[in-house]
Amino acid sequence: MYQQLIKPLLFKFDPEKVHYFTFGWIRRIAKIPGAIGIIKKQFAIEDSRLERKVFGLTFKNPVGLAAGFDKNAVLYKELENFGFGFIEIGTVTPEAQEGNPKTRLFRLIEDEAIINRMGFNNDGLEAICQRLKKRNSKLIIGGNIGKNTYTKPEDYTRDYLTCFNQLHPYVDYFVLNVSCPNVGSHAKLNDKDYLEELIKEVQKANTSFSVQKPIVLKIAPDLNRQQLDEIVELVQKTRLDGVIASNTSVDREGLHTSQEKLTAIGNGGLSGKPIRKKSTEVIRYLSEKSNGSFPIIGVGGIHSAEDALEKIDAGASLVQVYTGFIYKGPGLIKDINTALLEQY
Numbered sequence: 001m002y003q004q005l006i007k008p009l010l011f012k013f014d015p016e017k018v019h020y021f022t023f024g025w026i027r028r029i030a031k032i033p034g035a036i037g038i039i040k041k042q043f044a045i046e047d048s049r050l051e052r053k054v055f056g057l058t059f060k061n062p063v064g065l066a067a068g069f070d071k072n073a074v075l076y077k078e079l080e081n082f083g084f085g086f087i088e089i090g091t092v093t094p095e096a097q098e099g100n101p102k103t104r105l106f107r108l109i110e111d112e113a114i115i116n117r118m119g120f121n122n123d124g125l126e127a128i129c130q131r132l133k134k135r136n137s138k139l140i141i142g143g144n145i146g147k148n149t150y151t152k153p154e155d156y157t158r159d160y161l162t163c164f165n166q167l168h169p170y171v172d173y174f175v176l177n178v179s180c181p182n183v184g185s186h187a188k189l190n191d192k193d194y195l196e197e198l199i200k201e202v203q204k205a206n207t208s209f210s211v212q213k214p215i216v217l218k219i220a221p222d223l224n225r226q227q228l229d230e231i232v233e234l235v236q237k238t239r240l241d242g243v244i245a246s247n248t249s250v251d252r253e254g255l256h257t258s259q260e261k262l263t264a265i266g267n268g269g270l271s272g273k274p275i276r277k278k279s280t281e282v283i284r285y286l287s288e289k290s291n292g293s294f295p296i297i298g299v300g301g302i303h304s305a306e307d308a309l310e311k312i313d314a315g316a317s318l319v320q321v322y323t324g325f326i327y328k329g330p331g332l333i334k335d336i337n338t339a340l341l342e343q344y
Helices: 002-010 015-030 035-043 076-080 125-132 153-167 192-206 225-238 259-265 273-289 305-314 323-328 331-341
Strands: 052-054 057-059 063-065 086-092 105-108 113-116 140-145 173-177 215-219 242-245 269-272 296-299 318-321
Touching: 002 015, 002 323, 015 035, 015 076, 015 105, 035 331, 063 331, 076 086, 086 125, 086 173, 113 273, 113 323, 125 153, 140 153, 153 173, 153 192, 173 192, 192 215, 192 225, 215 225, 225 242, 225 273, 242 273, 269 273, 269 323, 273 296, 273 305, 296 305, 305 318, 305 331, 318 323, 318 331, 323 331
Parallel strands: 063 086, 063 318, 086 140, 140 173, 173 215, 215 242, 242 296, 296 318
Antiparallel strands: 052 057, 105 113, 113 269
16 A cells, blocks of 8 residues: 555655654554554564564564654654664754755655755754653664764764763663764764774763663765775774664765756765665675674665665674665565564
C-alpha cells in the first residue's frame, strides 16, 4: 500500500512539509485503540536470533533509524512499533536553532535519493531532554550531538560537552557528529588533532558518571584512504567504541538527475541509493584495516534487504536506514530482519 498509494501522494508535496505532516498522522494513528498492535503485527519481528550485542548494549535487532529523522525525539515511541531495533535522535545542539534557510530538502526521484542542507535545525538540548525524560521503553536510543552553527571554533568542545553531560541520563549511546556538510565553519572538525582532543574530553566527561555510555564517531563517505587510515588510528589510539559509516556525501558523480536540476538545488548532503557503494566500501576498508577491532554501524543507500546484508558482510555490526525508509516505506525494516533470519 505504501508504494502504490501513500508514497505517490506524499511525493506530490514539499519534502519538509510532508515530513512533519507524516509525523502528525503517525501520532494520531498510534492513539487509535488497537492500532499499535496492528502496526506491530504488520511490520515488527520479535525473534531472539536477531539480537546483537554491540559495544556493551543488547539490540533486539540490528536495524536502526538514522539520525535526522526524529531529530527532536518527538516520535521515537511510535516509530519503535515499525520494528526498529534502535533509533538515533538528533543532531542535538545546546541551543535551539532554525537551521539553514528554506527550501533545504530535495528529492532526486530518478536516483531514489535526497539532498538536504538542513543545518542542524532542532528544538535544542533542554526541550529534547524533557521529552526523553518521559521515555518508558527498553528501545535503545542513540544521541547524535553537534555544535551550534555560530559557535566559535574555540568553543566547539564546550558545545559537545554540554550536550553530552545533559543528555547522558537519557540516551544509551552517543554519536559525535563531525562530518555533516551542512553546517558552517566545520573544517576544524575534520582535523585529526582536534578530533583526538574532542574525543578525549568527552571520554573524560563520561568517566564522571557512574555508568559510562558508548561513544562513536560519525564519518563522511568521501574520505580518501589516507584519511580512513587516520580514522582507524584515531579510534584505536583513543579506544573509541565505534564508528558510523557514513554520513551524507557532497559528491554528485554518476547521478541520473539532470545537471540543470542539480545546479538549481545547489549544495547539500546527498543520501540514498547513489552512496550505497561508496558507504559499503568505507565500511569494508575500515573493517579490514582494523582487523575488525571496533564495531561499525553501516548506513548509506540501504533500500533493500540485500543492501543491508551487503553492509553486514562488509563488516557492519548494525545498520541504519533513512532515505530508504522514505522511498521504500516501513516494510523495509521487516524485509531486512526477515532476510537475516533466513540465514540461520
